Amino acid sequence: MICIGINASADIKCLCKMTVTKTVGLSADEVWEQLRVMDNIDKLSSLVSKVKWTSDHGIGGQRVCTAADGQGYFKESIVEFSDLEHSYSYAEVKGVPAKNIVNNFKVVDLGYQKSMIIWTKNFEFMENPQMNEEQFRGFLNGAIQEMIANTIKLARKA
Numbered sequence: 001m002i003c004i005g006i007n008a009s010a011d012i013k014c015l016c017k018m019t020v021t022k023t024v025g026l027s028a029d030e031v032w033e034q035l036r037v038m039d040n041i042d043k044l045s046s047l048v049s050k051v052k053w054t055s056d057h058g059i060g061g062q063r064v065c066t067a068a069d070g071q072g073y074f075k076e077s078i079v080e081f082s083d084l085e086h087s088y089s090y091a092e093v094k095g096v097p098a099k100n101i102v103n104n105f106k107v108v109d110l111g112y113q114k115s116m117i118i119w120t121k122n123f124e125f126m127e128n129p130q131m132n133e134e135q136f137r138g139f140l141n142g143a144i145q146e147m148i149a150n151t152i153k154l155a156r157k158a
Contacts (some may be wrong), residue, residue, distance in 0.1 A: 011069060013071065015123075016122070016123055017120065017121070017122050018120070018137070018140060018141070019120045019121075020100050020119045020144045020148065021117065021119075022071070022148045022152070023110065024114065024117065026113065026114070026115060026152065026155050027113050028096045028109035028110075031155045032083075033158060034046070034151050035086075036081075036086075038063070040148075041056075044147045044150040045146055045147050046068060046146065047067060048065045049066050050065075050136055051063050051064070054075075060077070060078065061077070061078045062075060062076065062093075072095060077090060077093050078090050080104070085106070086102065086106060087107070089102055095147065097136060098124060098126055098136070100124050100134075101123040103119065103120070104120045104133070106119075117148050119148060121140060
């Protein structure tokens with residue numbers, strides 16, 4: 001994770017970008033078939049118990065992800081989607097201790113039945129009583145690693 005600037009607002013600590021990559025022994029198409037589903041976040045993350053779409057799927061679509069404990073939720077909006085580029089982006093618009101969060105999944109074909117999953121997250125951290133910035137970064141890294149690992153598992157089963 002890289003802090004790329006300081007904002008003058010007292011609530012916002014920095015503009016951050018985090019990128020996690022993983023090379024896997026599966027074709028880009030095999031991995032993309034799991035990521036493009038967008039309904040299976042509860043199978044990719046132990047932090048999510050269910051996913052409910054509140055509008056159409058695809059660009060502009062919104063989904064609500066209920067926390068595993070059933071107490072909280074976060075709302076996401078799909079901002080980009082491309083089967084051709086094996087990529088989609090979504091903004092987290094409610095329920096997280098950061099602002100302007102945009103995530104992007106991309107699967108790159110490396111040839112010879114190999115691909116690379118690239119997950120990029122851009123956000124502005126906000127001070128809050130639940131966790132400091134370091135804790136938030138650790139939380140995000142763990143969540144991203146889990147989702148990538150579970151995506152690979154599902155792709156291998158398919």
